[in-house]
Amino acid sequence: MAEKNLRATHAPAQKTSLAGKIFLGVVAAYLLVPFLATLVYSLFVEWTDILPSGFTLRNYQELFTNTVFWASIGRTLVLCLVSVAITIVLILLAMYVVVAVNRKVAPVMQFLCMIPYALQGVILSIGIISLYTGTGTILSNRMFMLFGAYTILVLPYIYQGIRNALNSIDAGMLIQAAEMLGCGRFRAYVQVVLPNILSGILVSSLLAESIIFGDFVLANNIAGTNYQNIQVFLQANMDVSSGLSSAVVVVIFVVVALVTALVLKLQGAAQNNAKEQA
Amino acid sequence: MENTVTIGEKDAGARGATAASGSGTGTRAQGRAGSRRRLGWVAIVPFFAIVALFEIMPLLQLALNSVIGRDSETLGLENYVRVFTTPLYQQSIWNSVWISLLSAVVGIVVAFLAARFAHEASPRVRNAFTMILNMMSNFSGVPLAFAFMILMGNAGVLTLIGQRFGIPLLANFDLYGADGLVIMYIYFQIPLATLLLIPAFAGIRKSWREAATILQASAFDYWFRIVIPNLMPSILGTLSVLFSNALAAYATAYALVMNNYALLALQITSRFKGDVQTDAATGGALAVVLIALMVVCTLVNNYFTRRAAKGRELV
């Protein structure tokens, strides 16, 4: 084992082959170009020739003074935070049953939580509007439908995050240990298990936030212009002002990129921790 | 249910007894643990309630819509017959299938090579590339459509370049149709597919290459007899995810062509949010067709994955 490590550390620093560099470069370029073009577009007055002309921050000035934009950002944030919070609470409660009451519900939960992953937005949204629109109940309220839909949309991500976190700390054993010391099961779950899976919950909920932030289908189909989120705002402005829209695209991308970077950083830190403990 | 609860209680009783042994309160502890156990089930109720309200019942509603005839208002396959005989719907199903399949296959080929090179690259290059993949995997839907319009739309930069330098491929590129959809679908498939395949490459052991070299295998033999067969389960699984992903994609296409293209996801939605009148019956049938396509894709994938994995560990 030690010898293997030695070989690994003393092996000549792995070099990337030329073919590899070229291929990865081309793929990276293909992925980056559309965004970079939008970024450039948002920073110039005109781009009707091969090179853009007239550097300006006017698009951003306009955007950041646009109250409709801020309202849609606000709504998006409300949707993100509330829906994710609801889902976290639902899953945590349900996982208590899996961990402390009966393991046999685990496959059922897994199945129910993974359905939305396959369905995605279209089916989910039209199913919900088809079921509840015009029923006159509280559920025919668009806001209720939208929150319900987002709660379901992020189920797979929150579920997997929490399940993996619970598995990695062997929650069942922790609860039994706490029980031996005279602590009730639910109390043990809340006071012993939860603090240990906070970082896992954090990572998966950030991921879920970025998914809701990027959602157009549910917002457009269920709420539409009644409750415009940022994506619907973008879509509505696309044909009106491309300058403004390009700035919106950049803002959306930057926000999601920051959240993603944070997720990657947290995951990296968690992995390093695990390695150190191993 | 009843049965599982009993088993649970016995289990708890045994534990309760151990915990309380010596203090003489064994039986009481047992009883309390049992009732607390039953109380514990309450915790899962909200989850089931929300899942029933917003996941299961809407799905059932769609299924119900699909089997109650729009015109006859009776139970039957009327809506399905209409879906499979109306040219617009036939075209939608066909377009959705081939665009999804094409984008999935191109995506997996590019992703395979990218994952391979990323796997072999220095950690610095690999980390940078994975970072780009993670970032750009979020770039989809409306923003993606907008970006492509800037690039390849009627007055797009690449279109201009094409016109100026006489590159018909760019100058005459029709973004607002199948070509545009394919190129954008491929765009969002690549990061997803690559991120799914890179971990699979970690299962390829260095000693396989060394053993193959010593056994005089050529690079071709190494890749096609060892690496690809070993990655096949992952490749097929990813392919299935990509296909479903494209099939269900909506925002990108909607932002580009609104409802003016025969695509399953667009047609389903416009049946429910039509400008004229909603048609839940046809929409329901179309939705069931979409779900059926995904299920078929998963089943086919499972079958081939099992064949490819023949009694060995999945890499």
Added chain:
Amino acid sequence: MAYIEFRDVVKRFGDNTVLDHINFGIQQGDLVTLLGPSGCGKSTLLRCLSGLESVSEGQIVLDGRDVTNVPASKRNIGMVFQQYSLFPNMTVEQNVAFGLKMKKVPKDQIEKKVADAIEMVELKGKERAYPANLSGGQQQRAALARSIVTEPSVLLLDEPLSAIDAKLRKALQSRIREIHKELGLTTIFVTHDQDEAMVMSDVIQLFHSGRIEQAGSPVEVYTSPVSEFAASFIGSYNQLSAGEFSRLTGVAVPAGNVVAVRPETIGISLERPEAAEGAYVVRGTVIDSTPRGNVLRYTVNVGETTLRVDVLFRSFHMFDDLDTVWLTLPEHDCLCIPAESAA
């Protein structure tokens, strides 16, 4: 001239010299063990011979041919790796046949050869099994079959048994030894386990920090270690500093040397032995005894020095802790060897 010759082989990884001017030859048909602790360079040398690693300096000659710059696939070598080298998508049969297929051996011959090889490693009945369904030992048997079926000119085994549990390892050791005899195949075996090296080898090359510390038959290496390192790595020699030894026996030892005595050469008795001709006799106190298989190991304090003494496990003659005993150290078994620091 030897069948395989390493001439001044040097291997560096960056600033780190892993092989430092290795020179030795291997006779055709021998089973040679490269023995040494982790990181001593033994595996690297094997990989240089296989062609998987290039040498920084020097020459490797195989059967009269300079193979220093010949690619691995052209060296006609068989190799068994530590573990996980079987191709998981192929059955045992397909794995074994792989090398023959690559060599474009006709189909009918492949079948026969594969069957023979599988029989030779005693895997009959497992032909259609996938590696994931085999135990570690079975996997290594299959890997062995795969590497001998191509009739290589030399077989390289890179710690093939290190991941296998002790009992199966014994069985595989003797199977490898038998196959080696049957085929007369020149075999190089890398291990860090000195017992394994003793059992298997015609010749042991003992490695230490990228150099060969000692070479010889198992008996030679075992009975006459040339250095403190060799004495500590092979067997479990009692090592006494010059001062300790002269305090014990009154015999002066040249400075910079240590005296090494194998535990089983020391006699132990309650009575002072009468004929102490050609031996040193000292008195000590038993402080511990541990059964080690068929041997009982006593730990005996002689003044400030602690000696280990092995005797065959005969229950009718045991010493208790704190017994005062007499130890007999035969003179010719007290080896005077250079101390580590002096070497």
